[in-house]
Amino acid sequence: DAKTTQPPSMDCAEGRAANLPCNHSTISGNEYVYWYRQIHSQGPQYIIHGLKNNETNEMASLIITEDRKSSTLILPHATLRDTAVYYCIVRVGAGNNRKLIWGLGTSLAVNP
Amino acid sequence: EAQVTQNPRYLITVTGKKLTVTCSQNMNHEYMSWYRQDPGLGLRQIYYSMNVEVTDKGDVPEGYKVSRKEKRNFPLILESPSPNQTSLYFCASSSKPGTAYEQYFGPGTRLTVT
Numbered sequence: 158d159a160k161t162t163q164p165p166s167m168d169c170a171e172g173r174a175a176n177l178p179c180n181h182s183t184i185s186g187n188e189y190v191y192w193y194r195q196i197h198s199q200g201p202q203y204i205i206h207g208l209k210n211n212e213t214n215e216m217a218s219l220i221i222t223e224d225r226k227s228s229t230l231i232l233p234h235a236t237l238r239d240t241a242v243y244y245c246i247v248r249v250g251a252g253n254n255r256k257l258i259w260g261l262g263t264s265l266a267v268n269p
Numbered sequence: 270e271a272q273v274t275q276n277p278r279y280l281i282t283v284t285g286k287k288l289t290v291t292c293s294q295n296m297n298h299e300y301m302s303w304y305r306q307d308p309g310l311g312l313r314q315i316y317y318s319m320n321v322e323v324t325d326k327g328d329v330p331e332g333y334k335v336s337r338k339e340k341r342n343f344p345l346i347l348e349s350p351s352p353n354q355t356s357l358y359f360c361a362s363s364s365k366p367g368t369a370y371e372q373y374f375g376p377g378t379r380l381t382v383t
């Protein structure tokens with residue numbers, strides 16, 4: 158039972174913004190949304206996280222809709238090194254049944 | 270340099286031969302966990318540890334054991350490996366337990382059980 162939905166793949170031209178969407182309609186009101194990426198089969202790398210306000214760091218921006226049912230990760234100026242699988246992660250459940258759900262991710266190809 | 274190390278990086282073994290995958294972190298993190306990654310299934314948590322001598326099952330613990338005798342080490346033990354444990358394994362650590370906040374992942378161990 159998928160708790161996050163991401164497009165399986167996306168393309169982006171080098172230098173352009175990459176906008177990666179994620180649906181997480183079952184997220185609880187006080188749970189964060191996290192984004193990671195994985196280059197080839199290396200260990201995943203943390204990118205950013207947010208609760209309800211938009212967030213920005215040196216890697217990316219995160220836009221969360223007002224109803225918190227979806228979010229978008231934005232890489233403002235994608236480079237070839239941004240080619241990776243991007244994961245949107247939420248924590249679902251309550252009490253001892255809470256667990257992190259890693260989706261299958263979006264494979265982003267940045268093209269020259 | 271802050272890092273999580275895993276050994277071995279690649280391992281081919283036979284059914285039933287006990288093996289241990291080591292994991293070590295140098296960030297003094299309390300929280301450590303093990304994941305396996307399989308095509309079409311994403312990352313799934315096997316076991317996690319909130320601190321020394323405190324471990325708990327994740328989503329797919331069957332066939333695995335762990336121990337946390339020291340803060341920096343969190344080995345994954347397969348007492349009797351089977352072919353369905355062929356997978357890519359990642360160890361991770363974090364200063365903030367129970368969330369996905371800034372987990373640091375190791376480079377991965379690719380295990381093949383024949």
